[in-house]
Amino acid sequence: MKKLKNDAVDAGELRRRAEERFGARLADANAGDPHMAPETHRLLHELQVHQIELEMQNEELERSRSEVEEGLARYTDLYEFAPVGYLTLNRECEIRQVNLTGARLLGLERSRLVGKRLAVLVDADSRPIFNTFFSKVFETGSKESCEVLVRPELASPFAVEFAATSAAGGQECRVVATDITARKRSEALQAVRVRLQEFASSHSPKELLQKTLDEVEAVTGSRVGFFHYLEADQRTPSLQVWSTHTVSGLDAGQEKPRHYGVDQDGIWADCVRKRAPIIHNDDKLPNRKGPPDGRVPMIREVVVPIFRQDKIVAILGVGNKAAGYTTEDVSTISYLADMAWEIAERRRVEQEGEELQLQLAQAQKMEAIGTLAGGIAHDFNNILAGILGGLALLELEVGDGSGSKTDIQEMKALVNRGAELTKQLLGFARRGKFDLKPLDLAHVVAKTSAMYGRMRPDITVQLDFAPGLLAVLMDHSQLEQVLLNLFVNGGQAMPEGGQLRLRAENAELADEEGARLGIPPGLFARLVVTDTGAGMDAKTMGRIFEPFFTTKGPGQGTGLGLASVYGIIKNHAGFIGVESEMGKGTTFTLLLPATERQVAEDKTPPPVILHGTGTILVVDDEEQIVKVCARLLQKFGYEVLTAAGGKQAIELARQYGAKISLVLLDMTMPEMSGHQTYEALQKIVPGIKVLLSSGCSLEGHAQELLDSGCNGFIQKPFDAVDLAAKVGKLLGSSPQIQREEVVEDRVQVPRP
Numbered sequence: 001m002k003k004l005k006n007d008a009v010d011a012g013e014l015r016r017r018a019e020e021r022f023g024a025r026l027a028d029a030n031a032g033d034p035h036m037a038p039e040t041h042r043l044l045h046e047l048q049v050h051q052i053e054l055e056m057q058n059e060e061l062e063r064s065r066s067e068v069e070e071g072l073a074r075y076t077d078l079y080e081f082a083p084v085g086y087l088t089l090n091r092e093c094e095i096r097q098v099n100l101t102g103a104r105l106l107g108l109e110r111s112r113l114v115g116k117r118l119a120v121l122v123d124a125d126s127r128p129i130f131n132t133f134f135s136k137v138f139e140t141g142s143k144e145s146c147e148v149l150v151r152p153e154l155a156s157p158f159a160v161e162f163a164a165t166s167a168a169g170g171q172e173c174r175v176v177a178t179d180i181t182a183r184k185r186s187e188a189l190q191a192v193r194v195r196l197q198e199f200a201s202s203h204s205p206k207e208l209l210q211k212t213l214d215e216v217e218a219v220t221g222s223r224v225g226f227f228h229y230l231e232a233d234q235r236t237p238s239l240q241v242w243s244t245h246t247v248s249g250l251d252a253g254q255e256k257p258r259h260y261g262v263d264q265d266g267i268w269a270d271c272v273r274k275r276a277p278i279i280h281n282d283d284k285l286p287n288r289k290g291p292p293d294g295r296v297p298m299i300r301e302v303v304v305p306i307f308r309q310d311k312i313v314a315i316l317g318v319g320n321k322a323a324g325y326t327t328e329d330v331s332t333i334s335y336l337a338d339m340a341w342e343i344a345e346r347r348r349v350e351q352e353g354e355e356l357q358l359q360l361a362q363a364q365k366m367e368a369i370g371t372l373a374g375g376i377a378h379d380f381n382n383i384l385a386g387i388l389g390g391l392a393l394l395e396l397e398v399g400d401g402s403g404s405k406t407d408i409q410e411m412k413a414l415v416n417r418g419a420e421l422t423k424q425l426l427g428f429a430r431r432g433k434f435d436l437k438p439l440d441l442a443h444v445v446a447k448t449s450a451m452y453g454r455m456r457p458d459i460t461v462q463l464d465f466a467p468g469l470l471a472v473l474m475d476h477s478q479l480e481q482v483l484l485n486l487f488v489n490g491g492q493a494m495p496e497g498g499q500l501r502l503r504a505e506n507a508e509l510a511d512e513e514g515a516r517l518g519i520p521p522g523l524f525a526r527l528v529v530t531d532t533g534a535g536m537d538a539k540t541m542g543r544i545f546e547p548f549f550t551t552k553g554p555g556q557g558t559g560l561g562l563a564s565v566y567g568i569i570k571n572h573a574g575f576i577g578v579e580s581e582m583g584k585g586t587t588f589t590l591l592l593p594a595t596e597r598q599v600a601e602d603k604t605p606p607p608v609i610l611h612g613t614g615t616i617l618v619v620d621d622e623e624q625i626v627k628v629c630a631r632l633l634q635k636f637g638y639e640v641l642t643a644a645g646g647k648q649a650i651e652l653a654r655q656y657g658a659k660i661s662l663v664l665l666d667m668t669m670p671e672m673s674g675h676q677t678y679e680a681l682q683k684i685v686p687g688i689k690v691l692l693s694s695g696c697s698l699e700g701h702a703q704e705l706l707d708s709g710c711n712g713f714i715q716k717p718f719d720a721v722d723l724a725a726k727v728g729k730l731l732g733s734s735p736q737i738q739r740e741e742v743v744e745d746r747v748q749v750p751r752p
Contacts, residue, residue, distance in 0.1 A: 085178075216337075223321070485562060619665045663691070667694040689730055
């Protein structure tokens with residue numbers, strides 16, 4: 001009923017409009033025929049209005065047809081040129097219809113696609129996924145989707161997403177095909193980024209760059225890859241990394257691939273010169289005069305630059321892809337190259353931070369151990385000082401023909417061996433007393449190594465000294481101790497013999513490198529000591545400089561050799577580092593402070609016991625040392641006053657004043673330190689001569705006192721010869737008054 005009513009309304013509206021048009025035409029004709037009969041006039045009117053209605057209906061139909069055609073054209077355009085492919089498949093998976101986008105997507109003309117089974121165009125590896133998807137469309141009747149790799153006849157494979165629903169009563173299905181290559185590439189690149197970030201957390205920057213090349217090869221289908229840093233001159237490659245496949249693909253014995261400077265290579269160098277990515281898709285590459293020796297042959301290649309602050313910092317290149325490289329490959333490689341640089345640089349900074357933290361922790365540990373070692377050495381030296389002084393007294397009192405003389409000398413030798421151990425402890429603790437002077441490093445190394453070589457003829461010593469080697473500013477005996485300990489350590493790692501290679505050259509450290517190594521910048525001599533022994537693992541290397549740490553059995557070493565080497569080098573403002581690997585030997589690298597000053601000739605006279613006159617005040621909190629020193633000085637002809645501490649020394653100074661010729665003052669005492677006692681004595685007797693004594697070394701307050709005018713220093717334990725010489729020098733005793741010449745027994749080769 002509603003439709004009839006609407007039709008009636010439409011017919012009435014049509015009649016009204018027709019009447020209006022008829023009236024307009026009649027008005028244009030001015031009038032009708034006045035002689036026509038009314039009935040005829042009415043009939044004619046009806047016919048004319050009906051004719052107008054027909055005309056208007058025809059116009060409406062034409063308008064509707066035109067709109068339908070326009071709509072159909074718009075639909076066709078939307079269908080044909082849609083951003084996705086539309087396909088209609090029958091139950092046999094044959095293509096019945098396909099839009100123009102779908103035909104282009106599948107890489108074939110529409111006429112060749114119609115009647116073809118879509119599964120044929122799907123990659124063989126993806127076909128099981130596609131078949132399962134197609135079956136579900138008709139089984140469930142719901143919308144299904146899948147992602148597969150399509151391999152057209154005349155195009156490269158690409159990723160496609162198919163989404164389909166059944167139609168025509170389950171006899172057909174409508175399929176939407178979307179190219180998801182870009183999305184897949186983006187997902188793949190993000191996955192690569194995640195893998196590289198995870199890889200970087202446990203590998204070195206160089207290993208990370210090689211991993212990056214492996215990933216770039218996989219993404220682009222390449223067979224060769226290289227990553228080179230570029231130095232600031234924008235001409236010279238520095239760090240050079242090759243992909244795993246590139247290196248493993250070389251023939252046995254073939255040299256590792258290498259690149260050359262910008263002036264010598266026309267492949268990657270084009271990228272640097274033009275400051276832009278370069279693609280070569282054939283073997284006729286410009287600026288190439290044939291691959292140099294060690295160069296991997298390339299038939300296709302793409303190289304991209306990595307910029308930082310308008311400078312090329314690195315380049316990444318891949319080559320030997322089966323097909324030609326595209327701009328998409330360039331975009332992918334550039335993205336991964338830039339990302340790898342960022343991750344590698346961040347990892348490098350992290351590693352430097354980790355190394356600095358380890359260095360700080362190691363330095364703090366060594367400082368703590370050094371403090372302990374210094375304290376032990378100080379107390380032990382005080383004990384040895386009493387023993388050695390007592391033996392010196394006995395030696396002076398017994399006759400030369402007495403059999404006891406030999407026993408005393410043997411006991412003194414044992415004490416001296418103990419003193420050598422404490423010297424090594426003090427050396428590690430950086431509390432040794434050093435006599436710094438320019439030394440001919442080549443001469444000292446050659447002489448010391450020759451002496452050691454006579455002890456171990458099964459070890460071949462190789463010397464390599466750079467011309468113009470500078471002198472080193474060190475204590476001669478301490479340098480010899482360093483060398484001997486390193487030689488002995490290397491020899492013990494080569495029980496069956498081997499090679500000991502010694503190389504020395506000049507080195508100049510900049511501020512940055514000096515800060516990294518913890519030493520001041522300037523001139524150094526680099527001494528490299530390499531053995532061909534058993535090597536060490538990382539755990540052992542972390543402890544080799546600790547005192548008393550040794551891998552040797554009982555009685556084979558004290559564990560002080562390398563500890564003293566470490567302390568001596570540090571106390572001379574130098575650096576020592578070690579590299580080793582099990583089964584591949586060990587290399588010690590030393591940086592010794594160098595000087596352009598000339599080496600002076602050693603004119604030290606032989607030691608003698610000098611006699612003299614005067615009053616000497618002996619101040620020490622160790623009662624035995626006070627007694628022994630007093631008796632020795634009395635033997636030398638001096639009058640002696642003794643004090644058990646600083647306060648008693650001050651009272652004696654007030655009492656005797658200028659009558660005191662010299663004060664033998666211990667630096668480390670309870671209640672009142674040697675430094676405080678010295679300052680008090682200077683106020684009471686201005687200019688009084690003071691000889692400092694310590695079981696530790698010449699450092700800290702002792703050095704401050706010497707710098708401010710104190711007269712001398714003697715380190716415990718000291719022999720009668722040392723004491724007589726020091727006192728005689730300060731009091732101006734005549735060297736002609738001699739009792740005997742004494743030569744100390746010394747341990748020639750300290751064992752580590």
